[in-house]
Amino acid sequence: MLTTQQIRAKFLSYFAEQQHQTVKSSSLIPGNDPTLLFVNAGMVQFKDVFLGAEKRAYTRAASSQRCVRAGGKHNDLDQVGYTARHHTFFEMLGNFSFGDYFKREAIQFAWDFLIKELGLPKEKLWVTVFEEDDEAEQIWRDEIGFPAEKISRIGAKDNFWQMGDTGPCGPCTEIFYDHGEDIAGGPPGTPEEDGDRFIEIWNLVFMQYDKQADGSLLPLPSPCVDTGMGLERIASIMQGKHNNYDIDLFQHLIKKAASLTGTKDLQDPSLKVIADHIRTCAFLIADGVLPSNEGRGYVLRRIIRRAARHGHKLGAQGVFFADMLGALVDVMGEDYPELVAHQSTIAKALKQEELKFAETLEVGMQEYQKATGKLPKGEQIPGELAFKLYDTFGFPLDLTQDVAREDGRVVDVAAFDASMAAQKDRSRSNKQFAQANQISADVVQSLEPTRFLGYDRCATEARVVMI
Ligand code: ATP
Ligand code: MG
Ligand code: MG
Ligand code: MG
Numbered sequence: 247m248l249t250t251q252q253i254r255a256k257f258l259s260y261f262a263e264q265q266h267q268t269v270k271s272s273s274l275i276p277g278n279d280p281t282l283l284f285v286n287a288g289m290v291q292f293k294d295v296f297l298g299a300e301k302r303a304y305t306r307a308a309s310s311q312r313c314v315r316a317g318g319k320h321n322d323l324d325q326v327g328y329t330a331r332h333h334t335f336f337e338m339l340g341n342f343s344f345g346d347y348f349k350r351e352a353i354q355f356a357w358d359f360l361i362k363e364l365g366l367p368k369e370k371l372w373v374t375v376f377e378e379d380d381e382a383e384q385i386w387r388d389e390i391g392f393p394a395e396k397i398s399r400i401g402a403k404d405n406f407w408q409m410g411d412t413g414p415c416g417p418c419t420e421i422f423y424d425h426g427e428d429i430a431g432g433p434p435g436t437p438e439e440d441g442d443r444f445i446e447i448w449n450l451v452f453m454q455y456d457k458q459a460d461g462s463l464l465p466l467p468s469p470c471v472d473t474g475m476g477l478e479r480i481a482s483i484m485q486g487k488h489n490n491y492d493i494d495l496f497q498h499l500i501k502k503a504a505s506l507t508g509t510k511d512l513q514d515p516s517l518k519v520i521a522d523h524i525r526t527c528a529f530l531i532a533d534g535v536l537p538s539n540e541g542r543g544y545v546l547r548r549i550i551r552r553a554a555r556h557g558h559k560l561g562a563q564g565v566f567f568a569d570m571l572g573a574l575v576d577v578m579g580e581d582y583p584e585l586v587a588h589q590s591t592i593a594k595a596l597k598q599e600e601l602k603f604a605e606t607l608e609v610g611m612q613e614y615q616k617a618t619g620k621l622p623k624g625e626q627i628p629g630e631l632a633f634k635l636y637d638t639f640g641f642p643l644d645l646t647q648d649v650a651r652e653d654g655r656v657v658d659v660a661a662f663d664a665s666m667a668a669q670k671d672r673s674r675s676n677k678q679f680a681q682a683n684q685i686s687a688d689v690v691q692s693l694e695p696t697r698f699l700g701y702d703r704c705a706t707e708a709r710v711v712m713i
Pocket of ligand 3: 404446
Protein backbone atom coordinates (compact mmCIF):
# COMPACT_ATOMS: atom_id res chain seq x y z
CA MET A 247 0.00 0.00 0.00
CA LEU A 248 1.32 3.43 -0.92
CA THR A 249 1.67 5.90 1.93
CA THR A 250 0.59 9.51 1.48
CA GLN A 251 4.25 10.47 1.40
CA GLN A 252 4.97 7.94 -1.37
CA ILE A 253 2.06 9.18 -3.47
CA ARG A 254 3.34 12.73 -3.28
CA ALA A 255 6.80 11.54 -4.38
CA LYS A 256 5.32 9.42 -7.18
CA PHE A 257 3.40 12.38 -8.57
CA LEU A 258 6.44 14.65 -8.60
CA SER A 259 8.68 12.02 -10.18
CA TYR A 260 6.12 11.16 -12.87
CA PHE A 261 5.91 14.79 -13.92
CA ALA A 262 9.68 15.24 -13.68
CA GLU A 263 9.94 12.42 -16.23
CA GLN A 264 7.60 14.49 -18.43
CA GLN A 265 10.08 17.40 -18.26
CA HIS A 266 8.34 19.28 -15.47
CA GLN A 267 10.53 21.24 -13.09
CA THR A 268 9.76 20.21 -9.51
CA VAL A 269 9.04 23.39 -7.54
CA LYS A 270 8.83 23.56 -3.76
CA SER A 271 5.59 24.55 -2.08
CA SER A 272 5.45 28.27 -1.38
CA SER A 273 4.52 29.76 1.98
CA LEU A 274 0.80 29.92 2.85
CA ILE A 275 1.06 33.69 2.83
CA PRO A 276 0.81 34.90 -0.76
CA GLY A 277 3.94 36.92 -1.50
CA ASN A 278 2.58 38.58 -4.59
CA ASP A 279 -1.06 39.10 -3.89
CA PRO A 280 -2.71 41.37 -1.33
CA THR A 281 -6.18 40.30 -2.60
CA LEU A 282 -5.75 36.80 -1.23
CA LEU A 283 -5.94 35.77 2.43
CA PHE A 284 -4.09 32.45 2.10
CA VAL A 285 -2.61 30.39 -0.70
CA ASN A 286 -5.58 28.26 -1.72
CA ALA A 287 -4.22 26.46 -4.79
CA GLY A 288 -1.00 25.35 -6.45
CA MET A 289 -1.22 28.06 -9.10
CA VAL A 290 -0.93 30.99 -6.72
CA GLN A 291 2.87 31.08 -6.66
CA PHE A 292 2.79 31.08 -10.47
CA LYS A 293 0.17 33.78 -10.87
CA ASP A 294 2.53 36.32 -12.42
CA VAL A 295 3.95 33.69 -14.76
CA PHE A 296 0.44 33.00 -16.09
CA LEU A 297 -0.14 36.73 -16.49
CA GLY A 298 3.09 37.03 -18.48
CA ALA A 299 4.55 39.47 -15.94
CA GLU A 300 7.25 37.04 -14.78
CA LYS A 301 9.44 34.67 -16.75
CA ARG A 302 10.89 31.43 -15.40
CA ALA A 303 13.65 29.26 -16.73
CA TYR A 304 11.09 26.50 -17.41
CA THR A 305 7.69 26.25 -19.10
CA ARG A 306 6.52 23.13 -17.24
CA ALA A 307 6.37 22.76 -13.49
CA ALA A 308 4.96 20.43 -10.84
CA SER A 309 4.49 20.94 -7.11
CA SER A 310 2.80 19.74 -3.98
CA GLN A 311 1.49 22.99 -2.57
CA ARG A 312 0.26 23.47 0.96
CA CYS A 313 -3.11 25.20 0.85
CA VAL A 314 -5.49 26.70 3.36
CA ARG A 315 -9.15 27.17 2.60
CA ALA A 316 -10.51 28.93 5.63
CA GLY A 317 -11.66 32.37 4.63
CA GLY A 318 -11.94 34.29 1.39
CA LYS A 319 -13.41 32.93 -1.84
CA HIS A 320 -12.64 29.30 -1.05
CA ASN A 321 -13.68 28.62 2.54
CA ASP A 322 -14.13 25.04 3.71
CA LEU A 323 -14.00 25.61 7.47
CA ASP A 324 -17.64 24.69 7.94
CA GLN A 325 -17.31 21.47 5.95
CA VAL A 326 -14.61 20.00 8.19
CA GLY A 327 -15.96 17.13 10.26
CA TYR A 328 -19.07 16.94 8.08
CA THR A 329 -17.77 15.66 4.71
CA ALA A 330 -15.34 12.87 3.88
CA ARG A 331 -13.24 15.09 1.67
CA HIS A 332 -12.72 18.60 3.04
CA HIS A 333 -9.88 19.97 5.14
CA THR A 334 -8.94 23.52 5.98
CA PHE A 335 -5.31 22.57 5.28
CA PHE A 336 -4.45 20.18 2.47
CA GLU A 337 -1.82 19.59 -0.15
CA MET A 338 -2.57 20.20 -3.78
CA LEU A 339 -0.58 18.19 -6.29
CA GLY A 340 -0.34 20.11 -9.54
CA ASN A 341 1.28 20.22 -12.94
CA PHE A 342 1.52 23.48 -14.83
CA SER A 343 2.18 24.62 -18.36
CA PHE A 344 3.21 28.19 -19.01
CA GLY A 345 2.33 28.64 -22.67
CA ASP A 346 3.72 25.15 -23.39
CA TYR A 347 1.12 22.33 -23.69
CA PHE A 348 -2.63 22.84 -23.52
CA LYS A 349 -5.82 20.75 -23.27
CA ARG A 350 -4.80 17.61 -25.16
CA GLU A 351 -1.58 16.94 -23.27
CA ALA A 352 -3.01 18.00 -19.91
CA ILE A 353 -5.81 15.46 -20.19
CA GLN A 354 -3.46 12.75 -21.45
CA PHE A 355 -0.97 13.29 -18.57
CA ALA A 356 -3.73 13.12 -15.96
CA TRP A 357 -5.17 9.97 -17.50
CA ASP A 358 -1.80 8.25 -17.75
CA PHE A 359 -0.91 9.11 -14.19
CA LEU A 360 -4.17 7.80 -12.76
CA ILE A 361 -4.52 4.71 -14.93
CA LYS A 362 -0.98 3.65 -15.78
CA GLU A 363 1.01 4.92 -12.81
CA LEU A 364 -1.53 4.47 -10.01
CA GLY A 365 -3.53 1.69 -11.63
CA LEU A 366 -6.99 3.10 -10.90
CA PRO A 367 -9.82 1.14 -12.53
CA LYS A 368 -11.19 3.18 -15.47
CA GLU A 369 -14.79 2.27 -14.73
CA LYS A 370 -14.64 4.06 -11.38
CA LEU A 371 -14.00 7.43 -13.00
CA TRP A 372 -16.40 10.15 -14.07
CA VAL A 373 -15.53 13.34 -15.93
CA THR A 374 -17.00 16.84 -16.22
CA VAL A 375 -16.29 19.52 -18.80
CA PHE A 376 -17.34 23.16 -18.98
CA GLU A 377 -20.68 23.34 -20.78
CA GLU A 378 -19.27 25.37 -23.68
CA ASP A 379 -16.05 23.38 -24.06
CA ASP A 380 -16.67 21.01 -27.01
CA GLU A 381 -12.95 20.58 -27.50
CA ALA A 382 -12.33 19.10 -24.03
CA GLU A 383 -15.27 16.74 -24.40
CA GLN A 384 -14.04 15.60 -27.78
CA ILE A 385 -10.54 14.87 -26.39
CA TRP A 386 -12.00 12.76 -23.57
CA ARG A 387 -14.32 10.89 -25.86
CA ASP A 388 -12.33 10.42 -29.05
CA GLU A 389 -8.70 10.49 -27.95
CA ILE A 390 -8.89 8.95 -24.49
CA GLY A 391 -11.86 6.75 -25.37
CA PHE A 392 -13.77 7.75 -22.27
CA PRO A 393 -17.46 6.69 -22.35
CA ALA A 394 -19.62 9.63 -23.46
CA GLU A 395 -22.36 8.78 -20.93
CA LYS A 396 -19.92 9.42 -18.09
CA ILE A 397 -19.02 12.93 -19.23
CA SER A 398 -21.17 15.69 -17.74
CA ARG A 399 -21.31 19.22 -19.06
CA ILE A 400 -21.34 21.64 -16.16
CA GLY A 401 -21.85 25.41 -15.85
CA ALA A 402 -19.51 28.09 -14.62
CA LYS A 403 -20.11 27.61 -10.88
CA ASP A 404 -18.03 24.41 -10.83
CA ASN A 405 -16.29 24.31 -14.18
CA PHE A 406 -14.91 27.78 -14.60
CA TRP A 407 -12.10 28.11 -12.09
CA GLN A 408 -11.08 31.37 -10.45
CA MET A 409 -8.48 31.89 -7.77
CA GLY A 410 -10.32 34.93 -6.40
CA ASP A 411 -12.49 37.74 -7.69
CA THR A 412 -9.77 38.86 -10.10
CA GLY A 413 -6.77 37.19 -11.76
CA PRO A 414 -6.07 34.20 -14.00
CA CYS A 415 -9.04 31.93 -14.68
CA GLY A 416 -10.55 29.64 -17.26
CA PRO A 417 -12.78 26.68 -18.05
CA CYS A 418 -11.89 23.35 -16.50
CA THR A 419 -12.44 19.64 -16.75
CA GLU A 420 -12.67 17.63 -13.55
CA ILE A 421 -12.12 13.97 -12.74
CA PHE A 422 -14.27 12.24 -10.14
CA TYR A 423 -13.97 8.87 -8.44
CA ASP A 424 -16.99 6.74 -7.63
CA HIS A 425 -16.63 5.35 -4.11
CA GLY A 426 -19.51 2.93 -4.68
CA GLU A 427 -23.23 2.65 -4.32
CA ASP A 428 -23.15 2.07 -0.57
CA ILE A 429 -22.43 5.76 -0.18
CA ALA A 430 -25.09 8.43 -0.63
CA GLY A 431 -24.62 10.79 -3.55
CA GLY A 432 -24.90 11.01 -7.31
CA PRO A 433 -22.69 11.89 -10.28
CA PRO A 434 -21.72 15.53 -10.83
CA GLY A 435 -24.47 17.61 -12.35
CA THR A 436 -27.26 15.64 -10.67
CA PRO A 437 -29.27 16.83 -7.64
CA GLU A 438 -27.47 14.26 -5.44
CA GLU A 439 -23.97 15.43 -6.36
CA ASP A 440 -23.25 16.96 -2.95
CA GLY A 441 -23.05 13.55 -1.34
CA ASP A 442 -19.70 11.85 -0.83
CA ARG A 443 -20.13 9.02 -3.34
CA PHE A 444 -18.60 10.72 -6.38
CA ILE A 445 -15.61 12.60 -5.08
CA GLU A 446 -13.79 15.16 -7.16
CA ILE A 447 -10.13 14.28 -7.29
CA TRP A 448 -8.50 16.37 -9.98
CA ASN A 449 -9.28 19.69 -11.59
CA LEU A 450 -7.56 20.58 -14.87
CA VAL A 451 -7.91 24.29 -15.54
CA PHE A 452 -7.31 25.73 -18.97
CA MET A 453 -6.07 29.17 -18.01
CA GLN A 454 -7.07 31.55 -20.74
CA TYR A 455 -8.18 34.81 -19.12
CA ASP A 456 -7.23 37.46 -16.62
CA LYS A 457 -10.40 38.55 -14.86
CA GLN A 458 -10.60 42.28 -14.19
CA ALA A 459 -12.25 44.00 -11.24
CA ASP A 460 -15.15 45.06 -13.48
CA GLY A 461 -15.78 41.40 -14.38
CA SER A 462 -14.41 41.54 -17.92
CA LEU A 463 -12.13 38.76 -19.19
CA LEU A 464 -8.87 39.72 -20.89
CA PRO A 465 -7.07 36.94 -22.76
CA LEU A 466 -3.74 35.83 -21.23
CA PRO A 467 -0.63 36.32 -23.40
CA SER A 468 -0.66 32.57 -24.05
CA PRO A 469 -2.99 29.78 -22.92
CA CYS A 470 -1.69 27.86 -19.91
CA VAL A 471 -2.57 24.81 -17.86
CA ASP A 472 -3.03 24.68 -14.09
CA THR A 473 -4.09 21.46 -12.43
CA GLY A 474 -4.87 20.57 -8.84
CA MET A 475 -5.41 17.20 -7.22
CA GLY A 476 -5.98 16.84 -3.48
CA LEU A 477 -3.20 14.63 -2.10
CA GLU A 478 -5.38 13.36 0.74
CA ARG A 479 -8.23 12.48 -1.66
CA ILE A 480 -6.04 10.43 -3.99
CA ALA A 481 -4.36 8.84 -0.97
CA SER A 482 -7.72 7.70 0.37
CA ILE A 483 -8.49 5.98 -2.93
CA MET A 484 -5.07 4.36 -3.08
CA GLN A 485 -5.42 3.13 0.49
CA GLY A 486 -8.86 1.65 -0.14
CA LYS A 487 -10.60 4.18 2.08
CA HIS A 488 -13.60 6.30 1.42
CA ASN A 489 -12.98 9.02 3.97
CA ASN A 490 -9.85 11.18 3.77
CA TYR A 491 -9.58 11.05 7.54
CA ASP A 492 -8.96 7.29 7.33
CA ILE A 493 -5.61 7.63 5.52
CA ASP A 494 -2.32 6.86 7.27
CA LEU A 495 -1.41 10.49 7.94
CA PHE A 496 -4.72 11.43 9.53
CA GLN A 497 -5.04 8.23 11.49
CA HIS A 498 -1.77 9.00 13.22
CA LEU A 499 -3.10 12.43 14.21
CA ILE A 500 -6.52 11.10 15.18
CA LYS A 501 -5.02 8.45 17.47
CA LYS A 502 -2.94 11.11 19.16
CA ALA A 503 -5.98 13.36 19.62
CA ALA A 504 -7.92 10.41 21.01
CA SER A 505 -5.25 9.62 23.56
CA LEU A 506 -4.86 13.26 24.62
CA THR A 507 -8.60 13.68 25.12
CA GLY A 508 -9.33 10.20 26.44
CA THR A 509 -11.68 9.38 23.54
CA LYS A 510 -12.58 5.77 22.77
CA ASP A 511 -14.58 6.23 19.56
CA LEU A 512 -12.04 6.92 16.82
CA GLN A 513 -14.85 7.96 14.46
CA ASP A 514 -15.87 10.91 16.62
CA PRO A 515 -16.07 13.93 14.25
CA SER A 516 -14.38 16.16 16.84
CA LEU A 517 -11.21 14.08 16.44
CA LYS A 518 -11.26 14.83 12.71
CA VAL A 519 -11.67 18.51 13.40
CA ILE A 520 -8.70 18.51 15.79
CA ALA A 521 -6.54 16.51 13.34
CA ASP A 522 -7.43 18.95 10.59
CA HIS A 523 -6.91 22.07 12.66
CA ILE A 524 -3.48 21.16 14.03
CA ARG A 525 -2.15 21.07 10.48
CA THR A 526 -3.65 24.43 9.57
CA CYS A 527 -2.53 26.16 12.75
CA ALA A 528 0.98 24.71 12.81
CA PHE A 529 1.66 25.60 9.19
CA LEU A 530 0.18 29.08 9.49
CA ILE A 531 2.39 29.82 12.48
CA ALA A 532 5.42 28.29 10.71
CA ASP A 533 4.69 30.72 7.88
CA GLY A 534 4.67 33.69 10.24
CA VAL A 535 1.02 34.20 11.25
CA LEU A 536 0.24 34.72 14.94
CA PRO A 537 -3.17 34.81 16.63
CA SER A 538 -4.62 38.30 16.66
CA ASN A 539 -7.90 40.15 16.33
CA GLU A 540 -7.82 40.88 12.65
CA GLY A 541 -7.08 39.52 9.21
CA ARG A 542 -5.06 36.33 8.96
CA GLY A 543 -4.30 36.32 12.66
CA TYR A 544 -8.00 36.29 13.46
CA VAL A 545 -8.62 33.32 11.19
CA LEU A 546 -5.84 31.51 13.04
CA ARG A 547 -7.29 32.50 16.42
CA ARG A 548 -10.70 31.22 15.38
CA ILE A 549 -9.29 27.88 14.28
CA ILE A 550 -7.29 27.38 17.47
CA ARG A 551 -10.36 28.21 19.55
CA ARG A 552 -12.50 25.82 17.54
CA ALA A 553 -9.97 23.05 18.15
CA ALA A 554 -9.90 23.89 21.86
CA ARG A 555 -13.71 23.73 21.98
CA HIS A 556 -13.77 20.31 20.29
CA GLY A 557 -11.13 19.08 22.72
CA HIS A 558 -13.17 20.40 25.62
CA LYS A 559 -16.24 18.64 24.23
CA LEU A 560 -14.30 15.36 24.21
CA GLY A 561 -13.33 15.93 27.81
CA ALA A 562 -9.79 17.26 27.50
CA GLN A 563 -8.60 18.75 30.74
CA GLY A 564 -6.75 22.02 30.27
CA VAL A 565 -4.33 22.59 27.47
CA PHE A 566 -3.93 19.76 24.95
CA PHE A 567 -3.80 21.14 21.41
CA ALA A 568 -0.12 22.08 21.37
CA ASP A 569 0.67 18.49 22.37
CA MET A 570 -0.56 17.37 18.95
CA LEU A 571 2.52 18.92 17.40
CA GLY A 572 4.86 15.97 17.92
CA ALA A 573 2.48 13.66 16.04
CA LEU A 574 2.31 16.15 13.18
CA VAL A 575 6.07 16.33 12.97
CA ASP A 576 6.14 12.50 12.82
CA VAL A 577 4.06 12.47 9.65
CA MET A 578 5.03 15.69 7.92
CA GLY A 579 8.33 16.85 9.39
CA GLU A 580 10.46 15.04 6.85
CA ASP A 581 8.84 16.75 3.88
CA TYR A 582 8.40 20.08 5.65
CA PRO A 583 11.58 20.85 7.61
CA GLU A 584 10.17 24.30 8.47
CA LEU A 585 7.76 22.53 10.77
CA VAL A 586 10.65 21.08 12.71
CA ALA A 587 12.68 24.28 12.62
CA HIS A 588 9.81 26.30 14.12
CA GLN A 589 8.42 23.62 16.38
CA SER A 590 9.06 25.44 19.66
CA THR A 591 7.66 28.77 18.38
CA ILE A 592 4.55 27.00 17.15
CA ALA A 593 4.11 25.18 20.45
CA LYS A 594 4.50 28.40 22.41
CA ALA A 595 2.00 30.34 20.30
CA LEU A 596 -0.56 27.54 20.43
CA LYS A 597 -0.20 27.12 24.17
CA GLN A 598 -0.55 30.83 24.84
CA GLU A 599 -3.71 31.08 22.80
CA GLU A 600 -5.19 27.95 24.30
CA LEU A 601 -4.46 29.12 27.84
CA LYS A 602 -6.03 32.49 27.18
CA PHE A 603 -9.19 30.86 25.86
CA ALA A 604 -9.30 28.09 28.49
CA GLU A 605 -10.19 30.69 31.11
CA THR A 606 -13.46 31.59 29.41
CA LEU A 607 -14.33 28.48 27.37
CA GLU A 608 -15.77 26.54 30.27
CA VAL A 609 -17.92 29.38 31.63
CA GLY A 610 -18.95 30.40 28.11
CA MET A 611 -20.18 26.88 27.41
CA GLN A 612 -22.10 26.87 30.68
CA GLU A 613 -23.65 30.18 29.71
CA TYR A 614 -24.63 28.72 26.34
CA GLN A 615 -26.18 25.64 27.91
CA LYS A 616 -28.05 27.63 30.52
CA ALA A 617 -29.51 29.99 27.91
CA THR A 618 -30.37 27.35 25.31
CA GLY A 619 -31.69 24.81 27.80
CA LYS A 620 -34.90 26.86 27.93
CA LEU A 621 -35.23 27.30 24.16
CA PRO A 622 -37.66 25.09 22.25
CA LYS A 623 -36.01 22.46 20.05
CA GLY A 624 -34.67 23.88 16.78
CA GLU A 625 -35.27 27.49 17.82
CA GLN A 626 -32.50 29.79 16.67
CA ILE A 627 -29.84 31.08 19.03
CA PRO A 628 -30.60 34.71 19.90
CA GLY A 629 -28.02 37.09 18.42
CA GLU A 630 -27.66 38.76 21.82
CA LEU A 631 -26.48 35.47 23.35
CA ALA A 632 -23.99 34.90 20.52
CA PHE A 633 -22.79 38.45 21.03
CA LYS A 634 -22.37 38.01 24.77
CA LEU A 635 -20.37 34.85 24.14
CA TYR A 636 -18.22 36.80 21.71
CA ASP A 637 -17.79 39.90 23.77
CA THR A 638 -17.44 38.46 27.26
CA PHE A 639 -16.09 34.96 26.65
CA GLY A 640 -14.10 35.36 23.43
CA PHE A 641 -16.24 32.96 21.34
CA PRO A 642 -15.85 33.92 17.68
CA LEU A 643 -19.23 33.89 15.91
CA ASP A 644 -18.32 30.84 13.81
CA LEU A 645 -17.46 28.91 16.99
CA THR A 646 -20.92 29.56 18.42
CA GLN A 647 -22.38 28.58 15.06
CA ASP A 648 -20.39 25.35 15.20
CA VAL A 649 -21.78 24.59 18.68
CA ALA A 650 -25.29 25.52 17.56
CA ARG A 651 -25.10 23.26 14.52
CA GLU A 652 -24.38 20.24 16.71
CA ASP A 653 -27.45 21.25 18.64
CA GLY A 654 -29.63 21.43 15.51
CA ARG A 655 -29.85 25.21 15.66
CA VAL A 656 -28.68 28.27 13.78
CA VAL A 657 -27.58 31.61 15.17
CA ASP A 658 -29.64 34.73 14.46
CA VAL A 659 -26.77 36.45 12.68
CA ALA A 660 -28.72 39.63 11.90
CA ALA A 661 -29.35 40.15 15.63
CA PHE A 662 -25.68 39.35 16.37
CA ASP A 663 -24.65 42.01 13.85
CA ALA A 664 -27.09 44.48 15.37
CA SER A 665 -25.60 43.89 18.86
CA MET A 666 -22.14 44.35 17.43
CA ALA A 667 -23.15 47.60 15.70
CA ALA A 668 -24.79 48.88 18.89
CA GLN A 669 -21.61 48.17 20.81
CA LYS A 670 -19.54 49.99 18.22
CA ASP A 671 -21.87 53.00 18.56
CA ARG A 672 -21.47 52.90 22.32
CA SER A 673 -17.73 52.74 22.13
CA ARG A 674 -17.73 55.53 19.56
CA SER A 675 -19.70 57.81 21.86
CA ASN A 676 -17.48 56.83 24.80
CA LYS A 677 -14.52 57.76 22.67
CA GLN A 678 -16.09 61.11 21.80
CA PHE A 679 -16.73 61.66 25.48
CA ALA A 680 -13.13 60.81 26.26
CA GLN A 681 -11.95 63.12 23.50
CA ALA A 682 -14.13 65.90 24.87
CA ASN A 683 -12.58 65.32 28.27
CA GLN A 684 -9.18 65.45 26.71
CA ILE A 685 -9.97 68.83 25.12
CA SER A 686 -11.24 70.14 28.46
CA ALA A 687 -8.15 68.88 30.20
CA ASP A 688 -6.05 70.69 27.61
CA VAL A 689 -8.07 73.83 28.20
CA VAL A 690 -7.52 73.53 31.91
CA GLN A 691 -3.82 72.95 31.48
CA SER A 692 -3.48 76.01 29.32
CA LEU A 693 -5.05 78.09 32.04
CA GLU A 694 -3.01 80.04 34.47
CA PRO A 695 -1.62 77.85 37.24
CA THR A 696 -4.45 77.31 39.63
CA ARG A 697 -4.46 79.44 42.68
CA PHE A 698 -6.87 78.75 45.37
CA LEU A 699 -9.48 81.42 45.01
CA GLY A 700 -12.13 79.96 47.13
CA TYR A 701 -14.63 77.19 46.59
CA ASP A 702 -16.69 79.02 43.98
CA ARG A 703 -13.88 79.21 41.50
CA CYS A 704 -12.95 75.57 42.01
CA ALA A 705 -16.52 74.61 41.28
CA THR A 706 -16.37 76.53 37.99
CA GLU A 707 -13.18 74.78 36.96
CA ALA A 708 -14.69 71.42 37.76
CA ARG A 709 -17.53 72.23 35.37
CA VAL A 710 -15.07 73.19 32.65
CA VAL A 711 -13.53 69.78 32.94
CA MET A 712 -16.87 68.13 32.48
CA ILE A 713 -17.93 69.95 29.26
P1 ATP B 1 -14.98 20.41 -3.88
O1 ATP B 1 -15.97 20.62 -4.99
O2 ATP B 1 -14.85 18.99 -3.47
O3 ATP B 1 -15.18 21.36 -2.75
P2 ATP B 1 -13.25 22.19 -5.31
O4 ATP B 1 -13.91 22.13 -6.64
O5 ATP B 1 -13.59 23.32 -4.43
O6 ATP B 1 -13.52 20.80 -4.52
P3 ATP B 1 -10.74 22.88 -6.59
O7 ATP B 1 -10.76 24.33 -6.32
O8 ATP B 1 -11.10 22.45 -7.96
O9 ATP B 1 -11.66 22.13 -5.49
O10 ATP B 1 -9.31 22.31 -6.15
C1 ATP B 1 -8.60 21.28 -6.83
C2 ATP B 1 -8.55 19.99 -6.03
O11 ATP B 1 -8.11 20.20 -4.69
C3 ATP B 1 -9.90 19.31 -5.87
O12 ATP B 1 -10.23 18.57 -7.00
C4 ATP B 1 -9.67 18.44 -4.65
O13 ATP B 1 -9.03 17.23 -5.00
C5 ATP B 1 -8.72 19.26 -3.81
N1 ATP B 1 -9.44 20.01 -2.75
C6 ATP B 1 -10.17 21.13 -2.88
N2 ATP B 1 -10.64 21.58 -1.71
C7 ATP B 1 -10.20 20.71 -0.78
C8 ATP B 1 -10.33 20.63 0.62
N3 ATP B 1 -10.99 21.55 1.32
N4 ATP B 1 -9.73 19.61 1.26
C9 ATP B 1 -9.04 18.66 0.57
N5 ATP B 1 -8.86 18.68 -0.76
C10 ATP B 1 -9.43 19.69 -1.45
MG1 MG C 1 -14.75 23.40 -2.75
MG1 MG D 1 -15.78 21.11 -7.05
MG1 MG E 1 -13.02 21.76 -8.51
